[in-house]
Amino acid sequence: MPDETLHLPLIHRVLEREKDTPGALLPILHAVQESLGYVPEVALPEIAHALNLSLAEVRGVVSFYHDFHTTPPARHTLRLCRAESCQSMGAEGLAAQLREQLELDDHGTSADGRISLRPVYCLGACACSPALELDGQLHARLTPERVRALVDGCLEDGSC
Numbered sequence: 001m002p003d004e005t006l007h008l009p010l011i012h013r014v015l016e017r018e019k020d021t022p023g024a025l026l027p028i029l030h031a032v033q034e035s036l037g038y039v040p041e042v043a044l045p046e047i048a049h050a051l052n053l054s055l056a057e058v059r060g061v062v063s064f065y066h067d068f069h070t071t072p073p074a075r076h077t078l079r080l081c082r083a084e085s086c087q088s089m090g091a092e093g094l095a096a097q098l099r100e101q102l103e104l105d106d107h108g109t110s111a112d113g114r115i116s117l118r119p120v121y122c123l124g125a126c127a128c129s130p131a132l133e134l135d136g137q138l139h140a141r142l143t144p145e146r147v148r149a150l151v152d153g154c155l156e157d158g159s160c
Contacts, residue, residue: 004042010035011043015050024051025061029068038069074109074116076154079133082119085126094130094147095119101151115154 014031048058062068109116125131128140
């Protein structure tokens with residue numbers, strides 16, 4: 001893992017710009033994550049101090065909202081739809097297949113940092129269920145074979 005203290009100058013710039021904004025915690029967290037791809041551990045005490053909050057309050061907000069990440073993002077992100085339409089068309093079986101193939105649980109990232117698995121609750125592709133999004137690209141009417149091929153492509157040569 002990289003030395004997170006290298007991020008302190010950026011974090012301090014964000015804090016200086018946003019700390020006096022009413023309700024500043026969420027805009028600060030979003031700005032840090034947008035810049036770095038995640039909210040590093042080193043940012044939490046800095047944010048707490050700047051906003052006169054406890055470290056527990058800042059951690060609580062970061063852990064409550066599923067869109068905040070506390071580790072660097074994976075090279076590839078796979079988001080499998082788990083909404084009703086996709087569920088009725090086999091998404092749970094695909095989820096089990098992905099967990100086994102990637103040796104991850106839902107919300108997991110591979111040890112090598114190449115791929116993350118994230119369940120989502122609607123990609124807006126209900127008419128062509130089941131669907132997943134891989135690095136922002138929608139893939140629909142999935143079969144177990146197509147899912148395996150997509151993931152294999154990411155794992156073998158790093159491109160999807």
